[in-house]
Amino acid sequence: MWFQNSINSLLVWDKEPLKWGRFQQTVFFLLCASVVPNGFGVFFTVFLTDTPSHHCLVPEVNLSQAWRDATIPIEVVDGRQELSSCSRYRLDVVRNLSAQGLVPGRDVNLTDLEREGCVDGWSYSRDIYQSTIVSEFDLVCSDQWKQPFTTTLLLLGILFGSFVSGQLSDRFGRKPVLFATMAVQTLFTIVQIFSPSWTVFSILFFMSGLGQISNYISGFVLGAEILTGNVRDMFSTMGISLGFAVGYMLLPLFAYFLRDWKSLLLGLSLPCFAYIPLWWFIPESPRWLLSQGRVEEAEAIIRKAAKINKVEAPQVIFEDYSTHVNENNTHPKSNNNFLDLLSTRNIRNTTIILCLLWLTLSTGYFGLSLNTSQLHANPYISCFFSAAVEVPAYISCWLAQRYLPRRVSVISLLLLEAVSLYSIQLVPQSLSYLSFALEMLGKFAVSASSTLMYAYTAELYPTVLRNTATGTCCTVSRVGSCITPFLLKLCFYFKYLPNIILGTLAAVSAFAAFFLPESFGQPLPQTIQQMRKIKSITCPFTTRAEHSKPVIVVESRL
Structure with missing residues (x-):
């Protein structure tokens, strides 16, 4: 002291x-x-690892233009016809048919032809990128x-x-x-x-x-x-x-x-x-x-x-x-360590709930940030808006931290994220800009709540555990961010599956946050014994000192 x-x-x-x-x-x-x-x-991985449109490379062989255009099969993806990305008709067969003067689609039924992989490599579109590490x-x-x-x-x-x-x-x-x-x-x-x-x-x-x-x-x-x-x-x-x-x-x-x-x-x-x-x-x-x-x-x-x-x-x-x-x-x-975060039922429950919240927020933040190249026809515009929406989010977080109870703020922002992500699948494809706006609203909510969680976590734990608790929660959150790139790939099975998962995590975390103690306007606990006196289940819309000046903690973000 x-x-x-x-x-x-x-x-x-x-x-x-x-x-x-x-x-x-x-x-x-x-x-x-x-x-x-x-x-x-x-x-920068948004652009560095983006996958350009691609199809199998057709080498310079003796083919008529009609057969060269027909070598790559047409597939239906999300209701649209696209060139196959990973297969082509067998080139030796196509070459023989072309040499015989047969016309694809008229003399030959293309669906009867055998396919092969991209044995000669791929041809990548350069409409957006000259190259990425994918190409x-x-x-x-x-x-x-x-x-x-x-x-x-x-x-x-x-x-x-x-x-x-x-x-x-x-x-x-x-x-x-x-x-x-x-x-x-x-x-x-x-x-x-x-x-x-x-x-x-x-x-x-x-x-x-x-x-x-x-x-x-x-x-x-x-x-x-x-x-x-x-x-x-x-x-x-x-x-x-x-x-x-x-x-x-x-x-x-x-x-x-x-x-x-x-x-x-x-x-x-x-x-x-x-x-x-x-x-x-x-x-x-x-x-x-x-x-x-x-x-x-x-x-x-x-x-x-x-x-x-x-x-x-x-x-x-x-x-x-x-x-x-x-x-x-x-x-x-006293030597305090990670095990003290599980020492009592009260502290253990608080730690588990906070780890869930940090995991949810990190997964949501990186999920919505890394997915920007898929949100708009122009990935540069969508990336800029994804970044710009964080400015009002951080300003709102600062204001909320000064004037609003922590639990109310966190629950409200998590519910806003969940509703936004759930609503995207209800928007018709013709209103793509509305889907984009809803995703940016979710990004606003998760950015603000992620920043707010640093102060909230630090205020719940006593001085002897504050750095340990914040560091533990931060480590758990990084685990969530590491699985995010694979979570986004679930869109290949169902377009809205990543948003549904992120929205569900946000809704579950909002319910769990209801059981956290409130810290707004209350003195910081100095010892583990003082934290044990905090009740885990209290009304989220009241505090013990509603009119007292909020205590804003910035001990550490480690």
């Missing part, structure tokens, strides 16, 4: 007039800018499972990177991990351009994923530990999320002008080198430095901040630091 209070009182910017000085403005905007590459670094490595037909698996490997890299980077950040500092993970993301993305095979590309894709969200988490924690008061609340809910959304909105612009997958990777990577000078402008967290006993470095940062803000720092800043540290070390520390 002394440590937190001393930090708040000793940081020269903690006084209200100085919470938004030039030092805070610099840290705020530079950290928000540092996560912009994450916006296009995660979702580069022929990830179609018998190898079509590799297309969603490629995205899953990136998401697995993000999962492991998020887990490891948190521990590295606690060990080596927020700033080094922030820039190291940015370097991993950038360098491995560039190296992917030279991949000679899909296997090599996939390995490098996984390595790139290790840094994709890790620098987002490090930047979030760094800002949360440097900034204070309402500025910290705005940074953690709206500021850094809007930085991510800006990068997401820039993605379709890059993809529109760079339609070759190698050019796209290079174009998205080169701007990241502009972040190298930020090393000299973004400071290390003074709180972390103090926790490591590096008092002089922490004091130097605070004095520099005071100089930038044009205020005078006290001559002695951490006079009693060593004394209080020694006093704290005389008391035994």
Whole structure:
């Protein structure tokens, strides 16, 4: 307790007039800018792994034009006639019939001809893309499972990177991990351009994923530990999320002008080198430095901040630091771990429900984001709208976090997502824009609720379990995102099946959220014993302190 209070009182910017000085403005905007590459670094798979229209390649052989046009069978897909993607009529048979002067459809019944696979490769449409990794490595037909698996490997890299980077950040500092993970993301993305095979590309894709969200988490924690008061609340809910959304909105612009997958990777990577000078402008967290006993470095940062803000720092800043540290070390520390999240029935139920909510929200968010290329005839337009809808979502989340009960907000947003996704299958095909609007409404709901869950989770657990609980829920959510690429492929069996599954998960999670305790306007639990006193079943529309000021928690997003 002394440590937190001393930090708040000793940081020269903690006084209200100085919470938004030039030092805070610099840290705020530079950290928000540092996560912009994450916006296009995660979702460039929308364009990178999209499957162009394709059919079997017909080599240059002696065929009449009529037989060349008839070599690829016509199939009915979703009520439309399309060229077969994975078969053709046997070329030797077609060649003999063509040599005999027979006319397909008149002299020969095409349905009687034997078919074969695409033994000579495929011909890909270039109406939208010059190339993708699907056309580069022929990830179609018998190898079509590799297309969603490629995205899953990136998401697995993000999962492991998020887990490891948190521990590295606690060990080596927020700033080094922030820039190291940015370097991993950038360098491995560039190296992917030279991949000679899909296997090599996939390995490098996984390595790139290790840094994709890790620098987002490090930047979030760094800002949360440097900034204070309402500025910290705005940074953690709206500021850094809007930085991510800006990068997401820039993605379709890059993809529109760079339609070759190698050019796209290079174009998205080169701007990241502009972040190298930020090393000299973004400071290390003074709180972390103090926790490591590096008092002089922490004091130097605070004095520099005071100089930038044009205020005078006290001559002695951490006079009693060593004394209080020694006093704290005389008391035994409790070692809390993952098992404490299952220690009692109350905590166990809360943990299970929250894991379900995080899994649902992550699956819904990535499902609706990665499916943008299928929502509209122009994938660039649909991707931009999918990104732009996150801006009002984050603003709404910030307002809801300040003025509305957590449980009411989460339940309402989950129900909005469920209703939107269920309603899509009721829309006639002639009203495709209405379906698109409903899917964007679902994306709005899942984006807002995903951001809100960070604060809600942190407020439900005591201080000794807060980081562990948030990290556990975040890890579970990454598992949901990893299965999303394969979930989207269920549309081959029934067009609306992915939306039905996502909507059902949202509806079930909304019901489960009803049993969570409310945290709005209530003091944070400090011990496990205090959390045990919280009742799991209470009315979702009332709180114990309806008129008290909401407590917004940004301890960690790890």
